[in-house]
Amino acid sequence: MKELFPAKQVMGFVFSLILTIVALLVYYTDMSFTAGMTVLLITAFIQAGLQLIVFMHAGETKDKGAIYTNIYYGVFMALITILGTLLCMIWGYV
Amino acid sequence: MDFFDRFAIPNPSPVIYASMVAIGLTVLAIIAGLTHFKKWGYLWREWLTTVDHKRIGVMYLISALLMLFRGGVDAVMLRAQLATPDAKLLDAQHYNEIFSTHGVVMILFMAMPFIIALFNFVVPLQIGARDVAFPRLNALSFWLFFMGAMLFNISFVLGGSPDAGWTSYFPLAGNQFSESVGTNYYMIAIQIAGIGTLMTGVNFMTTILKMRAPGMKLMKMPMFTWSALVANLIIVFAFPVLTVALAMGTMDRLFGTHFFSTDAGGLDMLWANLFWVWGHPEVYILILPAFGIYSEIISTFAKRNLYGYKSMVWSMVVIAGYSFLVWAHHFFTMGQGALTNSIFSITTMAIAVPTGVKIFNWLFTLWRGKIQMTVPMLYSILFIPLFTIGGVTGVMLAMSAADYQYHNTMFLVAHFHNVIIPGVVFAMLAGLTYYWPKMFGFMLNEKIGKWTAWLLSIGFVLAFFPMYITGLDGQARRMYTYSASTGFGPWNMAAFIGALIMAVGFALIVYNIYYSVRYASRDIGSDPWDARTLEWATHTPVPEYNFAITPQIDSIEPFWDAKKNGQELFKGKFEKIHMPNSSGMPFIMGCIFFAWGFSFVFSIWIPLIITTIGIFVCLALRSFEVDHGHYITVDEIEETETKLRGAN
Ligand code: HEM
Numbered sequence: 001m002k003e004l005f006p007a008k009q010v011m012g013f014v015f016s017l018i019l020t021i022v023a024l025l026v027y028y029t030d031m032s033f034t035a036g037m038t039v040l041l042i043t044a045f046i047q048a049g050l051q052l053i054v055f056m057h058a059g060e061t062k063d064k065g066a067i068y069t070n071i072y073y074g075v076f077m078a079l080i081t082i083l084g085t086l087l088c089m090i091w092g093y094v
Numbered sequence: 095m096d097f098f099d100r101f102a103i104p105n106p107s108p109v110i111y112a113s114m115v116a117i118g119l120t121v122l123a124i125i126a127g128l129t130h131f132k133k134w135g136y137l138w139r140e141w142l143t144t145v146d147h148k149r150i151g152v153m154y155l156i157s158a159l160l161m162l163f164r165g166g167v168d169a170v171m172l173r174a175q176l177a178t179p180d181a182k183l184l185d186a187q188h189y190n191e192i193f194s195t196h197g198v199v200m201i202l203f204m205a206m207p208f209i210i211a212l213f214n215f216v217v218p219l220q221i222g223a224r225d226v227a228f229p230r231l232n233a234l235s236f237w238l239f240f241m242g243a244m245l246f247n248i249s250f251v252l253g254g255s256p257d258a259g260w261t262s263y264f265p266l267a268g269n270q271f272s273e274s275v276g277t278n279y280y281m282i283a284i285q286i287a288g289i290g291t292l293m294t295g296v297n298f299m300t301t302i303l304k305m306r307a308p309g310m311k312l313m314k315m316p317m318f319t320w321s322a323l324v325a326n327l328i329i330v331f332a333f334p335v336l337t338v339a340l341a342m343g344t345m346d347r348l349f350g351t352h353f354f355s356t357d358a359g360g361l362d363m364l365w366a367n368l369f370w371v372w373g374h375p376e377v378y379i380l381i382l383p384a385f386g387i388y389s390e391i392i393s394t395f396a397k398r399n400l401y402g403y404k405s406m407v408w409s410m411v412v413i414a415g416y417s418f419l420v421w422a423h424h425f426f427t428m429g430q431g432a433l434t435n436s437i438f439s440i441t442t443m444a445i446a447v448p449t450g451v452k453i454f455n456w457l458f459t460l461w462r463g464k465i466q467m468t469v470p471m472l473y474s475i476l477f478i479p480l481f482t483i484g485g486v487t488g489v490m491l492a493m494s495a496a497d498y499q500y501h502n503t504m505f506l507v508a509h510f511h512n513v514i515i516p517g518v519v520f521a522m523l524a525g526l527t528y529y530w531p532k533m534f535g536f537m538l539n540e541k542i543g544k545w546t547a548w549l550l551s552i553g554f555v556l557a558f559f560p561m562y563i564t565g566l567d568g569q570a571r572r573m574y575t576y577s578a579s580t581g582f583g584p585w586n587m588a589a590f591i592g593a594l595i596m597a598v599g600f601a602l603i604v605y606n607i608y609y610s611v612r613y614a615s616r617d618i619g620s621d622p623w624d625a626r627t628l629e630w631a632t633h634t635p636v637p638e639y640n641f642a643i644t645p646q647i648d649s650i651e652p653f654w655d656a657k658k659n660g661q662e663l664f665k666g667k668f669e670k671i672h673m674p675n676s677s678g679m680p681f682i683m684g685c686i687f688f689a690w691g692f693s694f695v696f697s698i699w700i701p702l703i704i705t706t707i708g709i710f711v712c713l714a715l716r717s718f719e720v721d722h723g724h725y726i727t728v729d730e731i732e733e734t735e736t737k738l739r740g741a742n
Pocket residue numbers: 261377378380381423424425442443445446449484485486488489491492493497500501502506509510513514517518
């Protein structure tokens with residue numbers, strides 16, 4: 001019976017519900033903009049990671065290497081794009 | 095009648111009415127022809143529902159060639175208008191529409207499908223696979239691309255063409271300055287085609303990573319397959335940015351949001367920024383497969399293995415990384431400070447280094463080679479010096495301080511045509527000529543082919559080198575006319591003559607196809623070029639299952655080694671082969687997407703809602719469909735193999 005019960009998935013589900021509730025707090029409570037954004041960003045990234053690893057089984061096959069390389073590359077590209085955009089539009093704009 | 099007003103052309107002219115009639119007649123002729131020759135069933139069974147990568151490749155190819163001519167007609171009109179000062183052939187509005195559609199058609203609906211055609215036809219054969227990883231998704235990719243392209247192409251007879259440039263910068267592209275539905279077409283047609291391309295990217299990455307024949311390690315893949323892998327990786331990371339930017343642009347135009355407006359907190363420059371975050375990687379998506387094609391051709395016709403295989407691979411991987419770090423070089427003049435511009439200047443110049451490595455590798459491959467000057471090789475040899483000039487002017491543009499002089503002049507126009515025509519277009523024509531016998535079972539005529547290559551090269555030099563000069567003298571791009579006192583007249587006349595010579599070159603391609611269909615020998619065997627890679631190891635015409643027995647690989651050029659050292663590629667005996675079933679679903683979804691896009695462009699909401707539901711219904715049906723494909727029996731394989739062996 002123990003092998004049949006998807007404990008990891010259920011825990012993951014509960015955890016993702018908690019993350020959703022925390023994110024909702026930003027709307028229902030009166031936080032400052034920075035605090036709100038910080039909470040949203042952090043919960044969003046954990047949520048995305050949870051989905052990929054627990055529910056989409058990212059690390060469970062022998063393609064683990066290829067999958068994670070792609071994800072890291074994607075994250076890296078996204079960061080470059082965002083930082084570069086900020087550099088062009090805000091920090092470096094005269 | 096109010097409802098129909100929206101379809102009227104905002105700036106009509108006799109040419110447009112003539113085109114409407116021509117389009118109507120062509121459609122009627124096609125329908126009549128298909129009915130008369132009873133070809134509807136054939137068309138449906140063999141083409142519209144196919145999931146075979148070879149046929150999908152051929153369909154991409156046909157679309158790309160059609161779009162090449164559509165874009166080419168645009169180009170000749172543009173050059174004709176500029177040939178003399180103060181010309182009245184086109185007015186400013188038509189000139190704007192034509193250069194906008196020319197750019198979009200050539201980059202997204204000609205160059206992209208051309209390279210995807212070659213991916214489709216060549217990559218599975220080169221890696222010894224039976225098909226791509228997701229054959230049905232592949233068919234859907236094609237139909238989305240095709241319907242996007244068709245939607246874009248009807249813009250000039252229904253509602254008006256986009257007129258804000260292929261870059262469609264806001265605020266010009268916003269409702270205030272672009273009132274017609276033209277820019278809606280831009281946003282939505284490219285969106286549909288772009289989703290198709292994104293799926294191609296996922297499909298080919300998976301195919302190349304997962305479906306190589308046993309023994310083909312990554313570092314044993316043929317160079318074209320490597321270039322395809324890297325290009326598809328760039329597709330997967332760059333196209334989502336375009337998707338998002340287009341969605342934001344659509345919302346600005348149709349739903350009153352303010353992402354790119356100049357007021358209400360919008361940031362118009364953000365469009366330019368996002369566009370080039372996609373746009374610069376896009377030019378590398380185009381050029382890397384071109385490099386792959388040249389690598390195959392140069393080593394085949396220099397009769398030696400490619401010099402510096404590892405550095406070739408690494409330079410591509412490095413280019414793929416760099417291509418995401420340079421985008422701001424397209425708007426050095428937009429107002430960022432010196433620090434930002436310097437950073438992007440340096441990253442841009444750095445790209446020239448891996449590109450240079452590749453040029454030297456090709457030269458070293460040629461160095462001790464026994465060169466056979468076939469048509470594909472002629473294109474490759476013409477490519478090296480011409481492309482290098484384009485690269486050098488690119489580095490000139492990369493200096494941000496100097497770019498204030500070059501930016502948005504004809505100098506820039508000369509630069510990118512200089513890299514795209516000898517780089518991408520020549521590669522596609524070379525690849526077309528090289529793979530033609532594998533696709534269709536006969537060769538294209540060599541003599542006409544050489545005339546074409548020379549005419550295109552001479553025409554190219556005459557058409558674009560004068561622009562370097564007028565550009566430095568201050569002729570701005572996208573201006574529909576200029577006065578005689580500027581002195582640009584003679585140079586632009588030269589450019590027009592060059593464009594006409596190129597037009598003759600392109601017409602010769604059609605003539606060559608016609609001539610070779612009629613007169614070329616059908617007795618060419620399966621390896622007419624004495625080539626080196628796996629795609630030449632199977633029969634011509636390629637059977638549905640590509641290889642009766644999966645090949646065993648232990649070198650970079652397995653087929654060459656098999657021919658020279660007698661290594662055995664195909665070990666074992668026939669076994670039944672599992673193949674995917676054809677399906678009408680991708681085509682039907684494509685049609686629904688077309689209707690969806692059309693309703694969106696004209697803001698006709700009820701059909702939009704219905705087609706949206708239709709799309710989701712198709713997705714749901716697919717999820718519940720049970721389709722295990724089919725098997726080709728050993729008997730059938732034996733029969734096909736004996737027949738094809740007899741043919742050779
Ligand atoms: C050595 C490599 C290259 C360098 C350093 C380079 C640099 C540049 C720079 C700095 C610009 C912007 C200039 C301006 O707007 O003032 C530019 C524009 C452009 N380049 Fe390149 N480039 C290179 C290779 C290529 C290649 C290989 C392609 C395509 C296959 C390409 C296609 C384009 C296009 C399409 C544009 C401008 C499009 C537009 O504004 O409409 N470039 N290039």
